[in-house]
Amino acid sequence: MQVAMVQDQVRVIKALAHPARLEIARALAEGEKSVGDLQALVGGDLSTVSKHLTLMRRAGWIDCRKHGQQVLYRLACACLPTFLRCIDEIAVRSSDCDC
Amino acid sequence: MQVAMVQDQVRVIKALAHPARLEIARALAEGEKSVGDLQALVGGDLSTVSKHLTLMRRAGWIDCRKHGQQVLYRLACACLPTFLRCIDEIAVRSSDCDC
DNA sequence: GCCAAGTTTGGCAATTTTGTCAAATACGAA
DNA sequence: TTCGTATTTGACAAAATTGCCAAACTTGGC
Numbered sequence: 019m020q021v022a023m024v025q026d027q028v029r030v031i032k033a034l035a036h037p038a039r040l041e042i043a044r045a046l047a048e049g050e051k052s053v054g055d056l057q058a059l060v061g062g063d064l065s066t067v068s069k070h071l072t073l074m075r076r077a078g079w080i081d082c083r084k085h086g087q088q089v090l091y092r093l094a095c096a097c098l099p100t101f102l103r104c105i106d107e108i109a110v111r112s113s114d115c116d117c
Numbered sequence: 118m119q120v121a122m123v124q125d126q127v128r129v130i131k132a133l134a135h136p137a138r139l140e141i142a143r144a145l146a147e148g149e150k151s152v153g154d155l156q157a158l159v160g161g162d163l164s165t166v167s168k169h170l171t172l173m174r175r176a177g178w179i180d181c182r183k184h185g186q187q188v189l190y191r192l193a194c195a196c197l198p199t200f201l202r203c204i205d206e207i208a209v210r211s212s213d214c215d216c
Numbered sequence: 217g218c219c220a221a222g223t224t225t226g227g228c229a230a231t232t233t234t235g236t237c238a239a240a241t242a243c244g245a246a
Numbered sequence: 247t248t249c250g251t252a253t254t255t256g257a258c259a260a261a262a263t264t265g266c267c268a269a270a271c272t273t274g275g276c
Contacts, residue, residue, distance in 0.1 A: 023208065024139060024140065026208040026209075027139060027204050027205065027208045028136050028139060029208070030204050030207045031130060031204060032134040032233095035127055035130040035131040035134045036127060036233090036234085037120075037123050037124065040126060040127060041123065052252080053252070053253060054252070062235070062236090063236055063237080064252085064253075065235085065236075065237080065254070065255080066234080066235055067253095068253060068254055069234085069235085069255090078207040084242085084243085086243070086244070087242075087250095087253080088251095088253085089242095089252075089253060094210075095206065095210075097203035097207075098203075100203055101200060101204075104194070104196035104197075104199055105126050105129050105130060108129045108177040108178060108193075109122065109125040109126045109128070109177065110125075111177050112128075112129065112175065112176055131263095135263090135264085151223090152223060153221095153222070161266085162265065163224095164224070164225080164265085164268095165264080165265050165266070166223095167223060167225085168224085168225090168264090168265085170223095183272090183273080185221095185222090185274065186221055186222045186223080186272075186273050186274065187223085187273095188222075188224090
């Protein structure tokens with residue numbers, strides 16, 4: 019496994035390793051949303067949300083398109099549900115016993 | 118989705134969001150290994166590797182057992198290959214075009 | 217008991233990530 | 247063009263993560 023490849027993979031993982039970004043990913047799994055829509059969901063400054071989205075887009079998780087004044091974001095990968103199922107499974111198990 | 122649950126999920130994701138930890142996970146997918154074995158693989162200080170392993174264990178990705186003076190670590194979840202396949206797919210796609 | 221090998225823990229500086237404000241940009245409507 | 251809404255970018259302080267060293271455990275063999 020090449021170093022550059024591992025770094026890309028880590029960048030992909032880090033892009034979801036944040037509460038707001040994980041919630042954004044879940045929301046986009048249900049359909050396209052604007053930056054404002056997502057801010058209403060996760061809170062915080064609009065510029066913060068915009069930066070989260072840039073990060074996720076650079077990593078490859080999401081795509082965007084312009085629609086009037088808005089920028090609509092949507093999932094770019096079909097494997098998110100599978101990914102989340104795996105995470106959920108482990109999260110439930112680890113919260114049972116934090117020894 | 119509850120706040121505590123999201124935090125647990127983020128902890129699980131973060132546990133693989135590091136080059137050394139991702140390589141450790143891949144290595145353990147092939148079988149049990151000691152801390153020393155893993156240090157030989159990823160380099161760095163032994164204590165650093167040990168801390169990575171503690172983090173991954175707390176998150177729920179791995180388990181360990183004592184065997185003489187050694188501590189043998191192994192994967193605790195079956196979904197790692199699925200997880201990695203998803204990450205690889207996105208990593209390959211995003212490295213095509215970093216616009 | 218004592219020693220050596222293997223591992224973990226505590227402390228701490230260096231680096232990276234995060235969030236907010238202000239300013240800049242993009243676009244449609246009047 | 248000018249205005250108003252939507253979004254992005256730059257700068258910077260606060261917070262979290264990382265990696266190394268030294269010291270502390272733990273276990274098996276003598």
